[in-house]
Amino acid sequence: MSSVAFAPVSARRRRTDKLARASVALLTGVALVPLALILYYLVKQGIGAISLDFFTTDPTGSFLGDPGGIKSAILGTVLMVGLAAAVAVPVGVGVAVWLVEFGRASKLAHAVRYFIDVMTGVPSIVFGLFVYITLVIGGAGGSSFAAWKGSTALALLMLPIVTRSAEVVLLLVPDALREAAYALGAPRWKVVFRVVLPTALPGIVTGVLLAVARAAGETAPLLFTAAAVNATAFNYNDSMNSLPMLIFKNVGQAQDRLVTIAWGAALTLVAMILMLTLLARLIQRRSRLS
Amino acid sequence: MEAGTITPAGERSSALHRSPAARLPDRALKWGLTALSLGVIVLIAYFFIRLIVESEPVFQQVGVVNYLFSADWVPSKELYGALPLLAGTLITSAIALLLGIPVAVATALFITELAPRRIRGPLTVVVDLLAAVPSVVYGLWGFFFLIPKLKPAEQWLADTFSFVPFVGGTVTGPNYFVAGLILAIMILPIASAISREVISTVPPEHKEAALALGATRWETIRMAVLPYARGGIAGGAMLGLGRAIGETIAVTLVIGNAPVIGDSIFQQGYTLAAVIANEFGEAASNELHRAALIGAGLVLFVLTLGVNGVARAFVVRAERGRRPAGMAA
Incomplete structure (x- = not known):
């Protein structure tokens, strides 16, 4: 039929x-x-x-002899990305809070969103160039190349990532929560700090981790801001080594042992970034929002 | 004031009454955050102005038109024609789009429409992992693996398809094609993620209607899914293009860094981003050279600004079409 x-x-x-x-x-x-x-x-x-020595000795810079390890590069990456995050996270989350809680659909909020979008699209080397123009040429802080200038370039790169991801999560916080807090007589700042931010925290942390993972792998913004040295440095006003810079420098060397160091450093870097990325996903999955 | 309130005067202040001092933190928070947000706008504007000011010497010396359209980039002779760099950026990005976008869309279609439900999640994670690999690692891999392994295949391609424009001739190790291929891999995650997002918003009714009319799975994709998602896919592709244009380190390692316009895609070239990365060391002492490189950065900035603007327009329009209220049919 x-x-x-x-x-x-x-x-x-x-x-x-x-x-x-x-x-x-x-x-x-x-x-x-x-x-x-x-x-x-x-x-x-x-x-x-990879061996224990690889992580605990500095690169020697020796072309024919023992090339050393990558200690200074690991520490440099951690220190520079750490400082960058310390700047970019409060500012980025602050802008996101303003966009969601205060700016909303105002003209200024649209403009800020537009500029954050623009920042997302700016190539990382152009951020490096900007920091070079404003901080390195002028010799700000009494040095030409310095770790804190590298961190500045990385922070510029991280800011839009942090802001966009935080804004998305803050928008997911139900208005009923805010209203309940207001109804109990909480002032606005308390609602932001005690209700909205804690609710959105896992999502914000996910965005921050992804931004950190991204910054840790960037070479271009560090090329002419933090440069690269062999020795371990703890002073933010000096040049500092980093894993991406070390890899980039060693690729060009016609010396197998230096290239091997580059591969070892790349493996270390990718392992670090993958761990951050997976951690970010794990936190995201645990979050009550989204 | 007091007459208008519900609580009688003199009684304990209610929550509706807050002394000016108690309101201070609220005001501070509001204006502090507003200032922060304004700061972002000021920063980007300042950024743009400084790029223009610092690159001005080169535009004054050689002229804007000459800078963009003359083909001689010889810093030692003070010749700054950025055409080979601009061409290299556009050629490698075009190759990246041609190779990367079909694969990205196919991946998105497979994950959202065809794959068994169990493997969708893991497959998404794996594709996204491509975005976690740093640029310099792509460069390292391209330099030591892709260039030597790919050369015989490229030579075969060049010989077999020599009648196609820009394909024949001798193959050099580092070249436009290898750079384009690496860029294709690098833009795959973003293009795929956006396509996936758009495709997953295609209303099930559209697909069900097509299937009910007797369409096969592929016909459903072709006639219901793709037309609906077209705008968003185009936006994803443009965002990928923006990435490809600005990508620096990976390209620097595999393009050969020769400031010429190669005869074919299998020859060496240079890109705007790569020239900045490579020549900055030597340019530090030469003001004109430095200005020329900052000019390259300015061109790069304007290019990505335009491309991302178009991408955003596409994505916004695709999102608007998504809203049920905006749907005509």
Whole structure:
């Protein structure tokens, strides 16, 4: 009875369907190839460099002798990204709070959103250039290249990421929570600090971790702001080494041992970033919002 | 004042009454945050102005038109024609889009429409992991793996398809194609994520209608999903383009850094971002050279600004179309 209504799908259409679906699946497979290759080569080339000494000694800068480890680069990355986060997180979250709690749909809020969007699109090397122009040429703080200038460039890079992700999460905080707090007589600042921010905290932390992961892998903003040195430095007014800069410097060297160091450093860096990324996802999944 | 309130005068102040001192933190918070937000606008505006001011010497010396359209970039002879750099940026970005966007859209389609439900989550995570690999690691991998491994295949391509414009000739190790390929991999996660987001908002009714009319899965995708998601996919592609234009370190390591316009995509070139990264060391003492590099940064800034503006317009329009109220049919 029912077979009258449905003509079977013609062989040609069925073939097209199969072929198209197979191509889509195949292309998806193609997308996974580079990741597999990169991770495979990272481990294969990098694992040989890794030992306890690798993490506990500074690079020597020696071309023919013992090239040393990557201690100064790891510490430099942690210190510079740490300072950058210490600046970018309060400012970024502050701007997001303003956008959601105060600015809302005002003209100024639209303008701020627009400029944050612009910042998201600015290439990281241009941030480096900006810090070079404003801080390095003028010799701000009595030094030319300095770690805090590198941190400034990284902070500029992190700011829009933190703001956008925080804004999205703050918007998810139900208005009923705010209204309940107001109804109990809480002043606005208390509502922001005791109700809105704690509710949104996991989401904000996720955004911050992703921003930190992004900044930790950036080379371009550090090229002519923090430069690179071999020795471990703790003074923010001096040049500081970093993992991306060390890798970039060593790639160009026609010396296998220095290249091995670069692979080892790359493996370390990717491992650090992957851990941050996975942690961010884990926190996101635990969050009550979203 | 007191006459208008409900609580009789003289009684304990209610929550509705707050002394000026108690309101101070609220005001401080509001104006502090407003100042912070204004600061962001001022910073970006200042940023743009400083780029213009600092690059001015080169525009005065060689002229804006000459800077953009003359093909000789020889800093030692004070020749600053950025055309080879601009061309390199555009060529590598175009290759990245051609290679990367179809794969990104296919990945998004597979994850949202075709894949078994169980593997959707893990597959999303894996594709997103591509975004976690730093630029310099892509460069390292490209330099030591992609360039040597790809060269025979590229030579075969160049020989077989030599009749296609910009393809024939000898293949050099580092070249536009390798740079474009790496960029394609790098823009894949963002383009795929946005396509995924847009495709997942296609109303189920549209798909069900197509299926009910007897369409196959692919016909449903072609006639119901893709037309609906087109704008958003285009926006994702433009955001990817913005990324590709500004990408520095990975490209610097695999493009060869020769300030010429190669005859084919398998020859060396240079990009705006790469020239800044490479020549800044030597330019520190030469004011004109420095201005020329800052000029390259300015061009880069304006390019990404335009591209991202268009991308945003696409995405916003796609999002507006999404709202049920805005739907005509």
